[in-house]
Amino acid sequence: MKKLFTILGCIALFALTTTNVKAQNYKTGLGLGIDFGDGATLVGPSIRHHFSPKAALQGEVLFGGNSTIIQGFLQYNSSIPGAKGLDWYLGGGPSIQLYDGGSNFFLVPMVGLDYKFSGAPLALALDWRPRIYLGDNDSDFNAGRFGLGFRYTF
Numbered sequence: 001m002k003k004l005f006t007i008l009g010c011i012a013l014f015a016l017t018t019t020n021v022k023a024q025n026y027k028t029g030l031g032l033g034i035d036f037g038d039g040a041t042l043v044g045p046s047i048r049h050h051f052s053p054k055a056a057l058q059g060e061v062l063f064g065g066n067s068t069i070i071q072g073f074l075q076y077n078s079s080i081p082g083a084k085g086l087d088w089y090l091g092g093g094p095s096i097q098l099y100d101g102g103s104n105f106f107l108v109p110m111v112g113l114d115y116k117f118s119g120a121p122l123a124l125a126l127d128w129r130p131r132i133y134l135g136d137n138d139s140d141f142n143a144g145r146f147g148l149g150f151r152y153t154f
Contacts, residue, residue, distance in 0.1 A: 025085055025116035026050070029123045029151030033060040038144035040065025046149050048114075048125070054078065056089070071095035073110060085116045095131065107132040108145075116153060125149035 033046030042062035050056045056077055062069040075091030092109035112127025127147045133140040 025079075025087060025114075026121075026123060026153035029149075029153045031123075031149060031151035033062060034148040035060070035062055035069065035129070035145060036148070037146050038142055040067075042069055044069075046151065048075075048123075048149070048151060050077070056091075058091075067097050067099035069095055069097050071106075071108060073108065075110070077114065085118055087114045087116075088112070089114060089127070092129075105134050107134065110147065112147065114149075121153045123149070123151045123153050125151070 027050055029048045031046055033044055035042040042064040044060060044062035046058065046060045048056055048058040054076055056075045058073040058075060060069070060071050062071070071093065073091050073093040075089040077087045077089040080086045080088055088111070090111050092107065095106040095108045097104040097106065108129050108131055110127045110129040112125055112129075114123060114125040116123045125148070129145050129147050130141065130143040131145055133142070
């Protein structure tokens, strides 16, 4: 577990200190987040805010499968040369599942694409977000999870 935190810390430090990056395509996006794949499909409000040209925070409150998921992600983002409006991002963060009778804690790394439509205040994001379950006596890994975001940008 210590190695995982060290690796994630190094990635975050690299992401926040890289200097050769164009600014993001929008400041804040608010809309619908969908988390799907192995297990229940989860849907709910999602917000992504760029607090620097290279870094963003994303938060979601998702509902489905008789539970509520609250998750937040720190993301490093960069434009893709020659693809106007298209950025890639890398990041991750914690996810808490609340259900009748208990809760679960997950770490969620992610990598994805974010496209801001030219001339319209809309963005579309697609990412791969495997889940690492951290329990009292065990852990588990689920590689088959993905995210889709539809956001109004401002």
